[in-house]
Amino acid sequence: MLQHHCKDCQIKSAAAKNLNTEEFDILESNSAQVIFKKGENIFKEGALSLNVAYLRTGIVKVHMHGPTREKILRIVKAPSYLGIPITFGDKINQYSATAIEDTSVCFIDSNYFRNFIYSNGKFAYEIIVELCKNELKDYHRYTSQSQKQIPGLVAETLLCISETIYNNSRFNFPLTRNEFGDMVGTSRESVSRVLSELSNEKIIEINGKEITILKKDTLEKISKNG
DNA sequence: GCATTAACCACAG
């Protein structure tokens, strides 16, 4: 376990900024920081959930088993909590989290996390805000996913990764084609095909894992029109 | 019918 001092942490969550000195002491003695290498599993679907995971740095994929394939639910960039729905929704993890870049995670004992919710209204409020924002994003994604065709979904995903994860029109796409398929609910072949079409039309440029968005406006149009 | 879309399979780098 790494030495850590929650009070001095530079990457506090919006919620944790509302904790007082005493609460930070409690947090510190009931949490542990762990480093995960790219590809390592952070918590696994089906296991018993005993803590809240707070993603301090890095990027993670959140995924669960579907009837036929794996489904990638979200790509999460730090800082963000990872396991709140698990902690309060069920004792058993309903989904897994896997690092797609080197990552540092703080695990917080659920009981103490729960106590903060009970006793500190501002803390609880920030947690609710985060949950609500995520829920709204999920609603948007689910409606897109059920109504857009594959080119629209691929375009949407590229824009989303570029804007919200990397803030750059050029980025290393962190998933394999297969995982990209799992993310938009389609086959790796279809993703492949759409990507090469986009590349042929000079809308994006592909160098292995590196993707550059050349014509953002046309990509947005494709995303919008489904 | 004919066209489009996308899944599944197979095979080659």
Add this chain to the structure above:
DNA sequence: CTGTGGTTAATGC
């Protein structure tokens, strides 16, 4: 792990 081509099934003019 990826890209591509052939085939097939579903859906919509």
